[in-house]
Amino acid sequence: MPARLLGIVCLLSGLVCAQYARAATVDLKRAAPGMVQNLVDCIQTRAPSFDCMGLGVKPEVTCKSAVFHVDRLLTTVEMNVRYRLQVRNKVLCDESSVAAFNYNLMAKHPSAGNVTFTTKLGSFEVPMLAVEVALAPDCARALKLIRASGQYTREGQSEYDDQRNNSIKRHGPENIYIASPDFVQWASPETAGRWIIDWVDTGGTNCEAIAEESQEIAHKEIRGIAAWLEKKGRAEAQKMAHKLMNGQPVSIPNGCIRLAWKPVRYKSTRTVGGKKIGGPIDVPHAAFVLIWLDASNPTRPQAISPSETVKPED
Numbered sequence: 308m309p310a311r312l313l314g315i316v317c318l319l320s321g322l323v324c325a326q327y328a329r330a331a332t333v334d335l336k337r338a339a340p341g342m343v344q345n346l347v348d349c350i351q352t353r354a355p356s357f358d359c360m361g362l363g364v365k366p367e368v369t370c371k372s373a374v375f376h377v378d379r380l381l382t383t384v385e386m387n388v389r390y391r392l393q394v395r396n397k398v399l400c401d402e403s404s405v406a407a408f409n410y411n412l413m414a415k416h417p418s419a420g421n422v423t424f425t426t427k428l429g430s431f432e433v434p435m436l437a438v439e440v441a442l443a444p445d446c447a448r449a450l451k452l453i454r455a456s457g458q459y460t461r462e463g464q465s466e467y468d469d470q471r472n473n474s475i476k477r478h479g480p481e482n483i484y485i486a487s488p489d490f491v492q493w494a495s496p497e498t499a500g501r502w503i504i505d506w507v508d509t510g511g512t513n514c515e516a517i518a519e520e521s522q523e524i525a526h527k528e529i530r531g532i533a534a535w536l537e538k539k540g541r542a543e544a545q546k547m548a549h550k551l552m553n554g555q556p557v558s559i560p561n562g563c564i565r566l567a568w569k570p571v572r573y574k575s576t577r578t579v580g581g582k583k584i585g586g587p588i589d590v591p592h593a594a595f596v597l598i599w600l601d602a603s604n605p606t607r608p609q610a611i612s613p614s615e616t617v618k619p620e621d
Contacts, residue, residue: 335373335382343370345441350386350422350433357390357428359400364392364428371405382410382442388424402426408435410442463575467491467594470571474596484535484597490528491571494593525552532597539599551597562601569594 336343347368354366371385389403404424421432471485486494529548536544547557557564570591 333375335375336370338375339373342442343373346370346373346384346386346438349437349441350388350424353431353433353437354388354424355429355431357426359390359392359428362392362399364390364400366390384408384410384442386422386424388426390426390428400428402428404430408438410439463573465491465571465573465592467571470569470594474598478598481538482599484532486594486596487528487531490524491592491594493524495573495590528552535597559599559601562599565598565600567596567598569596 347370351366351368354368356363356365358364367389369387369389371387373382373384375382385405385407387403387405389401391401392399404426406422406424408422420435422435422438423432424430467488474483474485529545529552532548532551533544536547541547541559550557551564551566554566571594573590573592575590
């Protein structure tokens with residue numbers, strides 16, 4: 308049932324994204340009401356009561372506007388704080404203050420300073436850091452929305468082909484299995500970050516979806532590893548492939564298979580609405596190489612054992 312529910316959520320998300328595919332801005336009061344409520348709660352808990360004719364007046368906090376600018380990945384917000392006191396039919400005081408501030412989704416560090424609300428009854432400040440804590444989860448979801456809409460693109464290159472060619476040259480094409488491009492592309496900090504965001508969104512109920520995604524990726528690699536082992540003449544290729552993918556050692560006559568992990572660096576440039584955002588990004592992805600070590604491999608070290616310790620390839 309959770310997996311079926313996830314599919315429905317993805318379908319609904321696609322329909323929502325389509326509304327903003329050509330939009331320059333997104334009204335977050337409509338698209339992300341949870342964020343607006345977080346902001347209201349953030350300000351409400353920090354807004355003090357003020358004295359009006361000897362009576363304490365509690366504030367009423369509302370969000371006047373919250374807009375996400377697609378081209379700049381910038382959220383602009385206007386919050387309203389109102390102090391109103393009415394006794395019977397007489398209004399004793401009615402004071403409001405509007406404070407505007409921005410949140411830059413691409414900022415590397417939290418904004419400094421405070422958001423200040425000033426009325427005739429008194430003034431108070433809310434740390435910008437507290438505001439960003441309230442904004443961050445839904446702004447991350449807003450970034451997912453923009454990515455899905457087609458406004459966000461990422462172009463770049465990787466070291467995958469160079470590292471693959473180096474391994475083939477060193478060990479011979481028949482003696483290595485290199486993680487597929489799909490696996491390396493998937494095994495990135497972005498995948499981990501997406502899982503964290505989804506974990507927060509679902510309250511931790513997406514464990515099954517995460518497991519299914521991981522298993523799907525692993526099964527694709529197992530098929531590739533098994534095909535490689537079959538070419539090496541191994542009768543139990545599928546069983547051996549499962550063990551290798553699970554990090555378990557396997558034995559071969561007069562040698563072993565070494566698992567070597569190597570990072571593959573990806574360099575990319577982000578573009579939103581046709582405009583480049585920031586400079587190139589250098590991100591390491593995880594990649595592995597399975598090396599068949601026996602007499603057929605000219606790089607085979609002497610006296611190697613089947614239970615050799617897993618270590619990075621030089």
